[in-house]
Amino acid sequence: MTANNEPAEMTPNRRGPESVSTSEIDERRSASAAADDGPLGSPRVSSPVIESRDLDVFYGDTQALHGIEMEVPERQVTALIGPSGCGKSTFLRSINRMNDLIDVARVEGDLYFHGKNVYDDDVDPVALRRKIGMVFQKPNPFPKSIYDNVAYGLRVQGKDDGDVDEKVRTALEQAALLDEVEDQLDESGLDLSGGQQQRLCIARAIAPDPEVVLMDEPASALDPVATSKIEDLIDDLAEEYTVVIVTHSMQQAARISDKTAVFLTGGHLVEFDDTEKIFENPESQQVEDYITGKFG
């Protein structure tokens, strides 16, 4: 089947974090610090899954991100907040190379996943996206049954040889949707409510068992009840997955995240730190103004 055409293992990315020595990281950090001062804040991220080093993203001639320096800790929730248009989605898309799909987008700098630069020539973006799943702002289920929606990732990745039923149920369970759809798995995913559709999309993203789940404002189209369900769910997900979430809601970031990165207008990462620190005592005046609603 299709699986034979795809590199099932992502050998290049399998190199553990130890393959990049700490001194190398320090070198990179100081080199980029010269170009851009890097964000304020000093989160302790001991073994980061994702490291962004002096990452610039351009759309045509306009630069959307300037020298982003950041580490994403394993099995924690990292929130990206900031005013509209500051490049949060752009940064998220550059982690799993969804930016490749935008003709005018161009990335400079380095983004490491377990120490391997994902923009190296030998990295297959398809293999990368199998490690780093994504949930989008608007629920986008396929016009297929609930079951087929969740199984789709397993099928394209050739992971459908084992017990697909079991994996589909587990994913739906993790997405806190199983109880509601248990006896309508054959019905169309489009017939669900908006909140259910979004949880279906989360189930679809985690069914093939990625390491990282990227979420771009997953609750922005939902009512408060559905939102709180998704928030609980994200909390649970962080036990098994590394979660990076973009949100417009300060309260949401404060509630669910361990680390928070504040982007501000123009595409600069201004401060990155433990969530508590950001919300209680940020170093940057701009961040404080943004968080207290004086600016944004």
Add this chain to the structure above:
Amino acid sequence: MSTETPFSEGTDDIERKRKIGQAFVAVCFASTLVGIVALVALIADVIYESWGWVTWEFLTYPPSQVVENFLPDGRGAGIYPALVGSIFLIALTAVFTIFLGVGAAIYLEEYAAESRLKSFIEANIANLAGVPSIVYGLLGLAIFVRAIQLGTSLIAGALTLTLLILPIVIVSSQEALRAVPDSQRQAAYGVGATQWQVIRDVVLPRALPGIMTGTILSLSRAIGETAPILMVGAATSLFVAPDGLTSPFSAMPMMIFEWAGHPEPEFQHVAAAGIVVLLTILLLMNAVAILIRNRYDPRS
């Protein structure tokens, strides 16, 4: 208005605007009527002329020069070779168009990077859709009949008709592909699908009703075309049905054209009978197109 209500003010103005609206509706209705009446009159006339002439024998016998043979109690004469010719022609054209047209549309829409060359090609495809069919006939004659030496054959006719409708099929298929929401593609890429998997599993199923509708409607245009196959040299009347890709052929529009030119007035009925058969096949094809669109629309 005797009693004062909160809405009395400006009632006259509303009334006047409403009158203008009604006048507009009347004009639109009249325009619709002209089209429908003309069509109904045409069909009624053809059916009236052909009444009693469309028989089983008409569908299954070769044509004849003697008009009595076409009569229900005659020896039997009809449209059979041209009917089979048209069906073969359209089936072959369908195969060529689906591969070439849909293939080109997928390439242009899903794979080709935005470039000047791509815009140039797309602009020219759109222009080609407006080229008169007789020009395609000349092209078919020069390329398929003469240069490739296929001669006056079914396959040369089908290739010529393919050229004729290819631009329309490409453009309509591209539109169907473009109408697939980007969010669907992203959903598939997001779980690690390759471009081929995205196109196969998400884009094509979603675009298929649109592609099929455009293709079938183009094919039903092709089945009625006379000029291109005339140029390629299709026979006006042929007594045997084609039995292979390279055999000579006739087609219904040619046959009807031939009958309509006969001096005997009775042949007008024969021509009308031919038109009824042609129109029936055309309507059947359009019905299939609508059915496909409704049946396979994934959103319903």
